[in-house]
Amino acid sequence: MTLDDAYTVSQITRIIKTQLEVPALSRIWIVGEVTSLSSSRAGHIYFSMKDQNDTVLPCTFFANFARTLDFQLENGSKIYAFGMITVYDKRGTYQLNVMKVVPAGEGELALRLKQLKDKLQKEGLFDEIHKKTVPAIPGKIGLITSPNGAAIRDFLRMIQAAPRLSVVVFPASVQGTEAASTIIRGLELLDKMADVDTIVITRGGGSEEDLFCFNDEALARAIFDCETPVVSAIGHEKDTPISDLVADLRLPTPTAAGRYFAENVQAIGLQLLKVRDTLVTAMLRQRDRNPEITKFYMVAERLRDQLLRFLPEREQQLDGLADNLTAGMKRHLNTKETHFQSIEKSLHPAYMRERIGVFQNRLQALSGQLAANMTGRLDKSGQQLNALTRTLNVVNPLNVLERGFTATFTKDGKKLLRKVEQLHIGDTVNIRFVDGFALCHVLYSEKKEQS
Incomplete structure (x- = not known):
């Protein structure tokens, strides 16, 4: 090859382009770490991918493909990129035109979770100022959990120590793709129930994958929007799910949630007993110090004794009245039973057939009478119509002209x-x-x- 045969830059670039832009490199997956990430106003994303050898491949993610990205790219992210190798003529460089990007491995799942937590935290969903006060002793607890799991048994077993607590259960899936949507439906339903003043979401632990439904963004917003205080009691040890961060109260397990409410009832009961004892002691002291109060207590005791004598007599009278009422009710029921038996007899098939026959005969007679009346009326109306027609023909101007x-x-x-x-x-x-x-x-x- 002589100097006269030398290629121009454009010529050699075109040759390289034809060698690289081939079907084998037009639809390929490449794995690597994101570096030099940037974007344009038009929505295009530019970055490079490198591997463990620090070999770098420039990448262009045009806007029409980039808008399908469902997570945030960051420098250092490990990804799989799908696209085609092309040559950029102006610079004489080759690059990957990206059509699709997916995160690589669990590290990316954690990254997406972190990005969601950061987003919700910036919006204020985790702020204490938005937390609603959970009643110490709820009037009724709305429990959202699996009806077949250990969580519901653990929770109900603990609150048995406080029989005054009432619970309504919304059966929900707490694992899998449908879990978040069923829990949201439970929140919406229980939030509308006027007598439910606390909602508890719970399940009995599980793997990180099992608990991932509690990191759902829609579920987090449903908990935040709920007007009723929400308690999150997800049995876990390592990570804190987003539902715990948004909820008004976070408890570690279903057992802990049940114990929380039962102990509140017991503690308040003890406080009431102490208050009662204090009041009784104070009243006794006042009685001993004030003769008038002593006289009042004496009168009260005499009244109590009289009532104790009076009540048995009245109790006997009430028993007699109750017996009379019972006998009267039995007579009334017997009368009604006889009446119902006569009605039942009148509804017997043979009797009903007889009545139907009578009604059919009456119907046939009425039908014949109606037909005769209608025929007479039609004949009379036809005669009247003919007379009117003749009168109209006499006075019709056109008929006059005909003559x-x-x-x-x-x-x-x-x-x-x-x-x-x-x-x-x-x-x-x-x-x-x-x-x-x-x-x-x-x-x-x-x-x-x-x-």
């Missing part, structure tokens, strides 16, 4: 001329015949003298 008569109108044919005095010499009139009309001039007119 040789004519009708005279003004020239425009709008006004009927009835008298000769409506005519003037020289007028043009419209004379209507049965088969048409004629325009005529008035040459002479004479009014007939009345005799």
